[in-house]
Amino acid sequence: MTVCMKARYGIALAMAAGFIAMPAQAQYTGPSAIGEGTVAGILAKPVDDQAVQLQGYLLRRTGPEKYVFSDGTGEIVAEIDDKRFPARPVDEKTKVEIIGEVDTGLTRPPEIEVDSMRVVE
Numbered sequence: 001m002t003v004c005m006k007a008r009y010g011i012a013l014a015m016a017a018g019f020i021a022m023p024a025q026a027q028y029t030g031p032s033a034i035g036e037g038t039v040a041g042i043l044a045k046p047v048d049d050q051a052v053q054l055q056g057y058l059l060r061r062t063g064p065e066k067y068v069f070s071d072g073t074g075e076i077v078a079e080i081d082d083k084r085f086p087a088r089p090v091d092e093k094t095k096v097e098i099i100g101e102v103d104t105g106l107t108r109p110p111e112i113e114v115d116s117m118r119v120v121e
Helices: 003-021 039-044
Strands: 051-063 066-070 075-079 096-103 111-119
Touching: 039 051, 039 075, 051 075, 075 096
Parallel strands: 075 111
Antiparallel strands: 051 066, 051 096, 066 075, 096 111
16 A cells, blocks of 8 residues: 555545534534514514524515514514525424524515524424
8 A cells, every 4th residue: 555545544534533523513402692582572673683583484475585474473574595494395384493683674674584494393
């Protein structure tokens, strides 16, 4: 075995060990700095770029990547990129959790820019 081949195997082994040792951040269940609020609270006092976490339902689609979201306290437009949707189908009866930021506008009501979405069992 040549020195070059040994080096390649060593690098591959080191990379594999590094991937195995990576922490699983997606499974963290402790406290978060993201505020858990309500749609009514956001609409009453919108703060641009405020991080929010909400549970509720996507009631209907209003345009490309635009959905009406409700948590029972009010309705707000959620901007959700197609790649943020979970692998399973979501309809108006599927409870979801969205995490994102409030986006205020001068000529429109506040919206939520969704960074992640998951189905709530």
